[in-house]
Amino acid sequence: VTAAKKYTHSRRVLLDEVNFIQNLVFYIEAAYKTADFGIWERGDKTNQGISELNASSVGMAKVIFLSSLDELDLFGVKGGPQSVIHVLADEVQHCQSILNSLLPRASTSKEVDASLLSVISFPAFAVEDSQLVELTKQEIITKLQGRYGCCRFLRDGYKLLKRQTLFIMFFSPQDPNRLYYEPAELKLFENIECEWPLFWTYFILDGVFSGNTEQVQEYREALDAVLIKGKNGVPLLPELYSVPPDRVDEEYQNPHTVDRVPMGKLPHMWGQSLYILGSLMAEVRGNFKTIPPVSPLVISILAETEEIKAILKDKGIDVETIAEVYPIRVQPARILSHIYSSLGCNSKMKLSGRPYRFMGVLGTSKLYDIRKTIFTFTPQFIDQQQFYLALDNKMIVEMLRTDLSYLCSRWxxxxxxxxxxxxxxxxxDEDGTSLNSSILAALRKMQDGYFGGIQTGKLSETMMSWESGNWMDGCDSTTNVRRLCKALTVSLYILHNLHPRPDWDTKLYEEGGATVRVLLTELYGKVGEIRHWGLIRYISGILRKKVEALDEACTDLLSYQKHLTVGLPPEPREKTISAPLPYEALTQLIDEASEGDMSISILTQEIMVYLAMYMRTQPVLFAEMFRLRIGLIIQVMATELAHSLRCSAEEATEGLMNLSPSAMKNLLHHILSGKEFGVERSVRPTDSNVSPAISIHEIGAVGATKTERTGIMQLKSEIKQSPGTGVASSSGSFPSTYDQQTSRDSRQGQWQRRRRLDGALNRVPIGFYQKVWKVLQKCHGLSVEGFVLPSSTTREMTPGEIKFSVHVESVLNRVPQPEYRQLLVEAILVLTMLADIEIHSIGSIIAVEKIVHIANDLFFQEQKTLGADDTMLAKDPASGICTLLYDSAPSGRFGTMTYLSKAAATYVQEFLPHSICAMQ
Structure with missing residues (x-):
């Protein structure tokens, strides 16, 4: 008995340790969104205690702690289900995606870091994209490699401030024990950073694993030249090589020419061990790295009832019902989230386990054996109890396609x-006798293998292989839809006025319990059946429906180094989100930015979810965007509808609110992609006869076709006849400059539209921020509407830093008009051309908006001379710029770049050589 008690006690202690490791995994799996101090334990390179997201940390967490621990039994052959460590595949792939988005940058403040060698190659091999690996490697070689090794990162002051000679040379006497740098001090370390032979050992190992014998030989010979002979002739690897104090100025003038001296530990144990390992493995031939093949994807289609199975069979689609797949039990994804939240719980150790979080498609795409019962879980996006997106069948198909693409590439x-x-x-369909056309088309493509290349299969076969009182009853579905919609709108208006008293019993039911909240919930179900999206969105806002994975979507966007703003500019109405927030705090911030408009608040949350979807699947859409301004994006979406439908701002806003989620997501994609698109009435049956049937499709640059123009007029008429939502747009509409343009040809306004889109999306040309950095080196600063970007910024940050890009963007975002902001970007581009001229300075503080206004005056005068009247040369009251200039192409005789170049030359001519002024 005593022995049995001791065994039981020891086993409980061991299980406590298992729980501890499991909780540690749950903690580390969030590495992709957790800022830390990085491999050098300093965080931001100013060493002021500012943590940041580091690619080296994310990569190591992904490989060492997550991938290698999944399904590991801590007790080995003596273990069981209780001793197995579980890692969610979705979290591993989150780390992978964020790592890929960071590279070749190392963090927000470091545009490149030699420590990334340990992530892209030995020992982590955390990146599967060979092109990204090569790009990162070349960035390190180009920017960090010297004659004695690689410096850790640009402007690294390690082992420099502690040397008294350099300290006196650079600074006035002060505390030599200071552990941080002032931002402007970092410029002083440029070109004299210490070089570490350690990183050449990584190149040797990389060459061994990649089979590049030339690289191995090259770096072995380079290392032989910097090794120091120790006792008995043993080669030792020093920690680093530094510039002698008396030759710093010479190294400044001619980088990589001065002979350096070894400093630090000898041997440097980290580098010495890798040197020995690399030397040994260089003698071994073979392929050390393999990638497992990806298994083909199978989708199992189940009918909820026998009646649905019969409908599918009539269409030639043979499926099983949920009851027929027994003993497999089918559950929604939220149940799996609850199951995972119980893992690792330990009251004795006060361990709470995994927080309840969104379950990704990788987690729901496998079978689970839980207490001798087999479970399969449906994808998260079809859970109608969570959010209204699952009510839109087209949206279900789109989300299924997105998840399949992600699953195929990440499994x-x-x-x-x-x-x-x-x-x-x-x-x-509404009559319940046939399948929705979008779902039917998707199912047929799945059968033919044209839906993402997947296979369809029966779950029972997969199992075999795996084992080897309504208050609105009077309004039925046959009621005239428009009359029903009007009745629903009146009901909503009444309930809206009663909303401040949500628990008040209206006494509509004899048995009681007909509170305002209950009636709103029933109304939500009814408008969900007829797919009135404007009412659905508004009631969702009133009921505080939780947007599925909103906080995860926000965190994902932030993890991709994108800041978010909600609400319309300027500040403080437009609010910035730069760090992850809990769901409640996030929704409260959005409500404040929406100024009490329930529809705008819920639409903002919806757009945030769509942006996260596209960020995960099409990150190229967000190139050179570091701040996503959701309020301006919604405004531009409404403006685009007004432009395409030739309708007023109010009609466009109402039409936007009534778009189905799939159409909303499609419209957002077209705006992000920058492609021209048209709007016409869909000829296919839709889920609703209430919301306008908007079809959004790409068109050429030549303008709308006859069919498209006919569709636009029909849709405009339909929107005008569509029943209003009354309270669903309480704060009015988005401002639109197209209200006076209904008679203009569709080709007119093309460039103004493009500038408005690019300005709202903060889209700039590739390399723009690096060019701004060069301009700042030749002036005292750039001023935009009174906000100055000082030249001292170049002493604090390097051209490729995300911090610098965000800093420049924050100054430009002070301008609320998107098209005016884009003209300022074009003016700065002209200044970058002047900065390439061999002159010392192009001015003191350059007021960019003055250059734009000089260009506008030149344009106005020339157009007046050519006979343009005041109507054609009307000015935007907000900025004072001619709308015709906004609508001018960048190039050509009357292009904006022509006038901006003349204006820039006029503004800075006193600093330009005489020959340049003469040309202008």
Whole structure:
């Protein structure tokens, strides 16, 4: 008995340790969104205790702590289910995606870091994209490599401030024990950073694993030249090489020419061990790195009932029902989230386990054996209890396509990924006798193998291989839809006025309990059945419906180094989100920025979710964007509808609110992609006869076709006849400059539209911020509407830093008009051309908006001379710029660059050589 008690006690202690490791995994799996101090333990390179997201930390967490620990039994052959460590595949792939988005940068303050060699090659091999690996490697070689090794990162002051000679040379006497740098001091370390032979050992190992014998030989010979002979002739690797104090000025003038001296530890144990390992492995031939093949993806289609199965069979689609796949139990993804939240809980050690979080498609695409019962879980996006996106069948198809694409590219586990896709009654047409056309088309493509290249299969076969009182009853579905919509709007208006008293019992039910909140919930269900998206969005806002994975979407966008703003400019109405927020705090901030408009608040949350979807699947859409201004994006979406439909701002806003989620996501994609698109009435049956049937499609640059123009007029008429939502747009509409342009040809306004889109999206040309950095080196600063970007910024930051790009962007974002902001960007581009001229300075503080206004005056005078009247040369009251200048192409005789070049030359001519002025 005593022995049994001791065994039981020891086993409990061991299980406590398992719980501790499991919680440690749950903590580390959030590395992709957790700022830390990085491999050098300093965080931001100013060493002022500012943490940041580091690529080296994310890469190591992904490989060492997550991938290698998944399904590990801590007790080995003596273990069991209780001793197995579980890692969510979705979190591993989150780390992978964020790592790929960071590279070749190392962090916000470091545009490149030699420590990335340990991530892209030995020992982590955390990056599968060979092109990204090569790009990162070349960045390190180009920017960090010297004659004695590689410096850790640009402007690294390590081992410099502690040397009294350099300290006196650079600074007035002060505390030599100071552990941080003033931002402007970093410029002083440029070109004299210490070089570490350690990183050449990584190049040797990289060459061994990649089979590049030339690289191995090159770096072995380079290392032989910097090794120091120790006792008995043993070669020792020093920590680093530094510039002698008396030759610093010479190294400044001619980088990499001065002979350096070894400093620090000898041997440097980190580098010495890798040198020995590299030397040994260089003698071994073979392929050390393999990538497991990806199993084919299977989707299992299930019918919710026998009636739905019969409908599918009539269409030639043979499926099983949920009841027929027994003993496999089918559950929604939220149940799996609850199951995972119980893992690792330990009251004795006060361990709470995994927080309840969104379950990704990788987690729901496999079967689970839980207490001798097999479970399969449906994807998160079809859970209608969570949010209204699952009410839109087209949106379900789009999200399924997105998840399949993500799953195919990210599945790295053993076995075959299987998605369980149930067909429910909400996927039927209104009469309930036929399948929705979008769902039917998707199912047929799946059968033919044209839907992402997936295979369809029965869940039972997969199992075999795996084992080897309504208050609105009077309004039925046959009621005239427009009359029903009007009745619903009146009901909503009444409930809206009662909303401040949500628990007040209206006494509509004899048994009681008909509170305002209950009636609003019933109304939400009814408008969901008829797919009135304007009312759905507004009631969702009133009921505080939780937007599925909103906080995760926000965190994902931030993890990709994108700041977010909500609300319309200027500040303080437009609010910035630069760090992850809890769900409640995030929704409160959005409500404040929306100024109490429920529809705008819920639409802002919806757009944030779509942006995160596109960020995960098409990150190229966000190139050179560091701040996503959701308020301006919504404004531009409304303006685009007004332009395409030739309608007023109020009609466009109402039309935007009534778009289905799939159409909303499609419109957002067209705006992000920058492609021209048209709007016409869809000829296919839709889920609703209430919301306008808007079809958004790409068109050429030549303008709208006859069919498209006909569709626009029909849609405009339909929107005008569409029943209003009354309170669904309480704060009015988005301002639109197209209200007076209904008679203009569709080709006119093209360049103004392009500038408005680029300005709202903060889209700038590739390399723009690096060019701004060069301009700042030749002036005292750039002023934009009174906000100055000082030249001292170049002493604090390097051209490729994300910090610098965000800093420049924050100054430009002080301008609320997107098209005016884009003209300022064009003016700065002209200044960058002047900065390339061999002159010392192009001015003191350059007021960029003055250059734009000089260009506008030149344009106005020339157009007047050519006979333009005041109507054609009307000015935007907000900025004072001619709308015709906004609508001018950048190039050509009357292009904006022509006038901006003349204006810039006029503004800075006293600093230019005489020959240049004469040319202008």
């Amino acid at each position: 790295r586990m053993t076995g075959q990924p299987t998605i369980t896709f149930p067909i429910s009654h909400t996927m039927l």
